[in-house]
Amino acid sequence: MSILTAAADVLRCFSSTRHDVTVTDLVTLLGMPKSNASRLLRAMRDEGLLETVGDSKRYRPALLLAQIGQLYRFAASLIDRADAVVGRVSDEIGHTGYISVRRGTEIIGVTAHPGRHALRVVTSIGDRIPAFASSTGRALLARLPDAEVRALYPEGFVAPSETAPRDMDELLARLAETRRNGFAESHDEAVRGVRAISVGLGDPATGDEVALCISFPAATVEPSERLSIIRSLAEGAAEIAALTQDKRFFPLNLSSSETAP
Amino acid sequence: MSILTAAADVLRCFSSTRHDVTVTDLVTLLGMPKSNASRLLRAMRDEGLLETVGDSKRYRPALLLAQIGQLYRFAASLIDRADAVVGRVSDEIGHTGYISVRRGTEIIGVTAHPGRHALRVVTSIGDRIPAFASSTGRALLARLPDAEVRALYPEGFVAPSETAPRDMDELLARLAETRRNGFAESHDEAVRGVRAISVGLGDPATGDEVALCISFPAATVEPSERLSIIRSLAEGAAEIAALTQDKRFFPLNLSSSETAP
DNA sequence: ACTTGAGTTCCATTTTTTGGAACTTCTTTG
DNA sequence: CAAAGAAGTTCCAAAAAATGGAACTCAAGT
Missing domain, CATH: 3.30.450.40 (GAF domain)
Incomplete structure (x- = not known):
């Protein structure tokens, strides 16, 4: 199973009631090992898909996704x-x-x-x-x-x-x-x-x-x-x-x- | 290099002047082999990150990304x-x-x-x-x-x-x-x-x-x-x-x- | 029917990903 | 203030996925 699946799953975790996620959130929501959750979030941040909130351990969607979301309307x-x-x-x-x-x-x-x-x-x-x-x-x-x-x-x-x-x-x-x-x-x-x-x-x-x-x-x-x-x-x-x-x-x-x- | 990098690069290809991409677009924009471009786009579509425009070979960001983009404002x-x-x-x-x-x-x-x-x-x-x-x-x-x-x-x-x-x-x-x-x-x-x-x-x-x-x-x-x-x-x-x-x-x-x- | 351009599939090789466990912080609490 | 606990990170060898060149398919255009 590609890491893309996991990344997409992470994105699907976000909702109007969940604006950011942590490593443990992923563990409970997606049932993945802590090690994977930790690395995945970091990787997604490094790629510009997520950003950390302040300098906390919380991750939220990054600006890149907001920009692409805007585009969708016009696309x-x-x-x-x-x-x-x-x-x-x-x-x-x-x-x-x-x-x-x-x-x-x-x-x-x-x-x-x-x-x-x-x-x-x-x-x-x-x-x-x-x-x-x-x-x-x-x-x-x-x-x-x-x-x-x-x-x-x-x-x-x-x-x-x-x-x-x-x-x-x-x-x-x-x-x-x-x-x-x-x-x-x-x-x-x-x-x-x-x-x-x-x-x-x-x-x-x-x-x-x-x-x-x-x-x-x-x-x-x-x-x-x-x-x-x-x-x-x-x-x-x-x-x-x-x-x-x-x-x-x-x-x-x-x-x-x-x-x- | 993780496939996440490639996926993020694909997302960065979208702009106000490029609402959708094709396999060849990726080949020229990112210099990746055709085979990879083809598989990557399909994988991203399967994961719900992209969607095909009509039944053509053009890919654009999917609704999921639009929704997450909306969220960013509130996050x-x-x-x-x-x-x-x-x-x-x-x-x-x-x-x-x-x-x-x-x-x-x-x-x-x-x-x-x-x-x-x-x-x-x-x-x-x-x-x-x-x-x-x-x-x-x-x-x-x-x-x-x-x-x-x-x-x-x-x-x-x-x-x-x-x-x-x-x-x-x-x-x-x-x-x-x-x-x-x-x-x-x-x-x-x-x-x-x-x-x-x-x-x-x-x-x-x-x-x-x-x-x-x-x-x-x-x-x-x-x-x-x-x-x-x-x-x-x-x-x-x-x-x-x-x-x-x-x-x-x-x-x-x-x-x-x-x-x- | 031939050519061309675009996209897909195949395959062995290389590279990532995986998940358990040990390890490091940070936080809570006695 | 130290110990316990929770949360997060790093390590490793096994397992799985990605790579890229080439062959293949498909659809237009001539």
Whole structure:
């Protein structure tokens, strides 16, 4: 097993709740011998992948990784464009917006725009949520043929909340609805009292796919505001889809959707 | 030589002008045998460090690195706090603000807040500029004793512009001025027509040091506006310095500085 | 069908990596 | 303040991975 595997494992140890690691952290988290952990951290520091915090024995990701992380947004320029749209919509209406990507059956937040309202939805970048039980997830799954969706869940899934799809048939029905409407919607799924509108989007040139999402408290948003969120999001997404010549984009179709929340 | 070295070298190949690499890119950039380049890229992809663009033979940094990059800001929470201050000041006055760190004799942009004005200074994250010839650089160098500054430049340096320090003595004089005033200033140094105000700041607990900077077109900014930029920046920085108990922070001292631009 | 450029696979040799144990700090605590 | 304990580092021979040259595959372009 290459030392690259170990190095990647170390990087995966970092999270929003673990900003730095020590030799013993690695021993317990990854079950590697102390000697390896010690040498590996030092080697990664010497290579510029990690840096020590002050002159302590704690290691954190180095600036190099921060720089490359920044680059990712532009490398995957679809993310950048989508982020601009979500940022604009979020600014306009004051609710939280974010964009996410799918990795297998999980959805990962990539960028976020916190809303301005006192009651706002807080999401954090890097969070993972199940694809089938979120509007972002379904916006992205809707881009796959049903057969591929089935293949993603060979063992089915368990609905985490009342309003999430209960089984594959229900999921596929909601994906069909998403395709028809041009947007996906969730209500009380991941978080009680929260409603979210998502639109999926892709760039055939790079194979990237992202979901644009606006998330807001269900109680305080009028039907008309919800409609205007849907319109803004869909409009912005459609512009990008035209640019990338995304053939799998589903345009907004409000007449087909129930318009009351 | 460990494969980690090679992997880190690959990561260093990425820049704002190179968002992805191929096997041949590595061969020419790093002079490694094709066979190694091919295997290394595949291994890094398998480990989740890189991802292929679409289904082409091009590799770019993977989402994992983007996530870790995000984390860096919070891991180095000094950066986060400083960024908040610069963001606020930049918002208030409409000019471009950014924060940077020093690595050896180079200054690297970490976060940026583009200004609102039509004529604004554009900087990009990850750009490297020489420390001695920029206000950010001198704001950070001023935190070192003169002897350490000398040690950083054993061979001296060559001034890149008229207004940059010409030799070590001139640099040390300007650092002394920076310490006296509590801020560093540049004019026409890196970019003609651009003036910049920077304040240095550190966190003794982690050893991190950052520079807060506001950069603006020299021609359109009145002396009074310049003063208010200096005040806002210094005030915000002083708050953070108090929090981190930064003993090397130089407080604002407007009386000692010439107040006209 | 031929050429060219790009990428991959093969293989014996060389080089790293591994993990247990001994050793060194640093920290805690009696 | 010394002893115990925890955390980290270094050492070593065995085991595993990396190397690089050459042969091979694949896809365009002519």
